[in-house]
Amino acid sequence: MFEQREGEVAMADDPAQMRPDAGIIFIGSIASPWKRREDCPKNMNAARETGRGATLLIDPPYRPGLAGLEGASHLVVLSWLQHAPRNLIIQKPRHATEAKGVFALRTPARPNPVGLHIAGIVSIDIEAGRIELDAIDVLDGTPVIDLKPYFPSVDSFPDAVRPAKATAE
Numbered sequence: 001m002f003e004q005r006e007g008e009v010a011m012a013d014d015p016a017q018m019r020p021d022a023g024i025i026f027i028g029s030i031a032s033p034w035k036r037r038e039d040c041p042k043n044m045n046a047a048r049e050t051g052r053g054a055t056l057l058i059d060p061p062y063r064p065g066l067a068g069l070e071g072a073s074h075l076v077v078l079s080w081l082q083h084a085p086r087n088l089i090i091q092k093p094r095h096a097t098e099a100k101g102v103f104a105l106r107t108p109a110r111p112n113p114v115g116l117h118i119a120g121i122v123s124i125d126i127e128a129g130r131i132e133l134d135a136i137d138v139l140d141g142t143p144v145i146d147l148k149p150y151f152p153s154v155d156s157f158p159d160a161v162r163p164a165k166a167t168a169e
Helices: 042-050 062-064
Strands: 028-031 054-058 072-080 088-091 114-125 128-133 140-147
Touching: 042 114, 054 062, 054 140, 072 128
Parallel strands: none
Antiparallel strands: 028 054, 028 140, 054 128, 072 114, 072 140, 114 128
16 A cells, blocks of 8 residues: 655545546556556656556447547547545655645546556557557556547647656755
Protein backbone atom coordinates (compact mmCIF):
# COMPACT_ATOMS: atom_id res chain seq x y z
CA MET A 1 0.00 0.00 0.00
CA PHE A 2 1.03 3.64 -0.03
CA GLU A 3 2.91 5.10 2.91
CA GLN A 4 2.60 8.77 3.75
CA ARG A 5 6.01 10.45 3.47
CA GLU A 6 7.42 13.24 5.63
CA GLY A 7 5.97 16.57 4.48
CA GLU A 8 2.83 15.06 3.00
CA VAL A 9 -0.62 16.13 4.13
CA ALA A 10 -3.75 13.99 4.01
CA MET A 11 -7.22 15.49 3.77
CA ALA A 12 -9.49 15.12 6.80
CA ASP A 13 -12.06 13.32 4.66
CA ASP A 14 -11.02 10.65 2.16
CA PRO A 15 -12.70 11.35 -1.22
CA ALA A 16 -13.01 7.59 -1.72
CA GLN A 17 -15.50 7.57 1.16
CA MET A 18 -17.51 10.65 0.08
CA ARG A 19 -20.80 10.61 -1.78
CA PRO A 20 -19.98 11.08 -5.49
CA ASP A 21 -21.03 14.16 -7.44
CA ALA A 22 -21.30 12.16 -10.67
CA GLY A 23 -21.21 8.61 -11.88
CA ILE A 24 -18.41 7.15 -13.97
CA ILE A 25 -18.92 4.18 -16.24
CA PHE A 26 -15.93 2.11 -17.25
CA ILE A 27 -15.96 1.41 -21.00
CA GLY A 28 -13.26 -1.26 -20.91
CA SER A 29 -9.90 -2.12 -19.42
CA ILE A 30 -6.21 -2.01 -20.18
CA ALA A 31 -4.15 -5.16 -20.64
CA SER A 32 -0.62 -4.08 -19.76
CA PRO A 33 2.58 -5.95 -18.97
CA TRP A 34 2.73 -4.31 -15.52
CA LYS A 35 1.37 -6.54 -12.75
CA ARG A 36 3.06 -4.85 -9.76
CA ARG A 37 3.27 -1.16 -8.86
CA GLU A 38 7.05 -1.48 -8.39
CA ASP A 39 7.48 -2.57 -12.02
CA CYS A 40 5.14 -0.03 -13.63
CA PRO A 41 6.86 2.84 -15.47
CA LYS A 42 6.30 6.24 -13.84
CA ASN A 43 5.28 7.96 -17.08
CA MET A 44 4.68 7.35 -20.77
CA ASN A 45 8.26 8.20 -21.77
CA ALA A 46 9.56 5.53 -19.40
CA ALA A 47 6.91 3.10 -20.67
CA ARG A 48 8.00 3.65 -24.28
CA GLU A 49 11.63 3.05 -23.33
CA THR A 50 10.72 -0.49 -22.23
CA GLY A 51 9.60 -1.37 -25.76
CA ARG A 52 6.53 -3.14 -24.36
CA GLY A 53 3.08 -2.34 -25.72
CA ALA A 54 -0.40 -2.66 -24.25
CA THR A 55 -3.95 -3.40 -25.37
CA LEU A 56 -7.17 -1.52 -24.73
CA LEU A 57 -10.11 -3.92 -24.42
CA ILE A 58 -13.33 -2.03 -25.09
CA ASP A 59 -16.58 -3.56 -23.84
CA PRO A 60 -19.18 -4.56 -26.51
CA PRO A 61 -21.72 -1.74 -25.96
CA TYR A 62 -19.01 0.90 -26.56
CA ARG A 63 -17.33 -0.62 -29.64
CA PRO A 64 -19.48 1.30 -32.16
CA GLY A 65 -17.97 4.46 -30.65
CA LEU A 66 -14.62 3.46 -32.15
CA ALA A 67 -15.92 4.08 -35.69
CA GLY A 68 -13.88 6.76 -37.43
CA LEU A 69 -10.80 6.24 -35.26
CA GLU A 70 -9.09 4.23 -37.99
CA GLY A 71 -6.13 6.10 -39.42
CA ALA A 72 -5.46 8.13 -36.27
CA SER A 73 -1.88 7.86 -35.08
CA HIS A 74 -2.39 8.65 -31.39
CA LEU A 75 -5.10 8.35 -28.77
CA VAL A 76 -5.87 10.12 -25.51
CA VAL A 77 -6.76 7.46 -22.93
CA LEU A 78 -8.45 8.43 -19.69
CA SER A 79 -8.14 5.73 -17.06
CA TRP A 80 -9.26 5.19 -13.46
CA LEU A 81 -6.21 4.54 -11.28
CA GLN A 82 -8.14 2.42 -8.80
CA HIS A 83 -5.17 1.47 -6.58
CA ALA A 84 -4.09 5.04 -5.86
CA PRO A 85 -4.86 6.72 -2.52
CA ARG A 86 -7.31 9.59 -2.84
CA ASN A 87 -6.76 11.51 0.39
CA LEU A 88 -3.30 13.07 -0.11
CA ILE A 89 -3.54 16.78 -0.93
CA ILE A 90 0.15 17.65 -0.39
CA GLN A 91 2.68 15.11 -1.63
CA LYS A 92 6.44 14.72 -1.66
CA PRO A 93 7.63 12.62 -4.57
CA ARG A 94 10.75 10.54 -3.91
CA HIS A 95 12.78 12.61 -6.39
CA ALA A 96 11.65 16.03 -5.06
CA THR A 97 13.29 18.17 -2.41
CA GLU A 98 10.01 19.81 -1.37
CA ALA A 99 6.37 18.77 -1.05
CA LYS A 100 3.84 20.17 -3.54
CA GLY A 101 0.10 20.33 -3.91
CA VAL A 102 -1.42 17.39 -5.77
CA PHE A 103 -2.57 19.64 -8.63
CA ALA A 104 1.06 20.65 -9.34
CA LEU A 105 2.04 16.99 -9.79
CA ARG A 106 1.33 14.19 -12.26
CA THR A 107 0.93 11.62 -9.47
CA PRO A 108 -1.84 9.01 -9.56
CA ALA A 109 -2.64 9.80 -5.90
CA ARG A 110 -5.30 12.53 -6.13
CA PRO A 111 -8.93 13.14 -5.09
CA ASN A 112 -10.15 11.67 -8.39
CA PRO A 113 -7.48 9.25 -9.66
CA VAL A 114 -7.97 9.89 -13.36
CA GLY A 115 -5.02 8.92 -15.54
CA LEU A 116 -4.22 10.76 -18.76
CA HIS A 117 -2.15 8.92 -21.35
CA ILE A 118 -1.24 9.89 -24.92
CA ALA A 119 -0.48 6.62 -26.66
CA GLY A 120 0.49 5.67 -30.18
CA ILE A 121 -2.00 3.44 -31.96
CA VAL A 122 -0.41 0.30 -33.39
CA SER A 123 -3.65 -1.30 -34.63
CA ILE A 124 -7.42 -1.20 -34.16
CA ASP A 125 -9.95 -4.03 -34.42
CA ILE A 126 -13.32 -2.35 -33.89
CA GLU A 127 -15.35 -5.56 -34.03
CA ALA A 128 -13.22 -7.18 -31.32
CA GLY A 129 -12.92 -3.92 -29.35
CA ARG A 130 -9.11 -4.16 -29.32
CA ILE A 131 -6.72 -1.27 -29.71
CA GLU A 132 -3.03 -2.13 -29.61
CA LEU A 133 -0.90 0.70 -28.18
CA ASP A 134 2.81 1.44 -28.36
CA ALA A 135 3.03 1.73 -24.54
CA ILE A 136 1.10 2.45 -21.35
CA ASP A 137 2.09 3.44 -17.82
CA VAL A 138 -0.63 1.71 -15.77
CA LEU A 139 -1.14 -1.64 -14.10
CA ASP A 140 -2.79 -4.54 -15.90
CA GLY A 141 -6.57 -4.43 -15.52
CA THR A 142 -6.82 -0.65 -15.08
CA PRO A 143 -10.32 0.53 -16.08
CA VAL A 144 -10.79 2.83 -19.08
CA ILE A 145 -13.06 5.86 -18.59
CA ASP A 146 -12.89 7.43 -22.04
CA LEU A 147 -10.97 7.69 -25.31
CA LYS A 148 -10.40 10.73 -27.49
CA PRO A 149 -8.42 11.13 -30.69
CA TYR A 150 -5.23 13.13 -30.27
CA PHE A 151 -5.17 16.11 -32.63
CA PRO A 152 -1.72 17.73 -32.88
CA SER A 153 -3.29 20.90 -34.29
CA VAL A 154 -5.16 21.59 -31.03
CA ASP A 155 -3.59 19.32 -28.40
CA SER A 156 0.08 20.30 -28.82
CA PHE A 157 1.53 23.41 -27.21
CA PRO A 158 5.24 23.56 -28.13
CA ASP A 159 5.83 26.65 -25.97
CA ALA A 160 4.23 25.17 -22.82
CA VAL A 161 6.35 25.27 -19.66
CA ARG A 162 6.40 23.16 -16.50
CA PRO A 163 6.04 24.62 -13.00
CA ALA A 164 9.34 25.83 -11.57
CA LYS A 165 11.27 23.09 -9.83
CA ALA A 166 11.99 23.57 -6.15
CA THR A 167 15.68 23.59 -5.32
CA ALA A 168 17.38 22.16 -2.27
CA GLU A 169 18.57 24.80 0.19
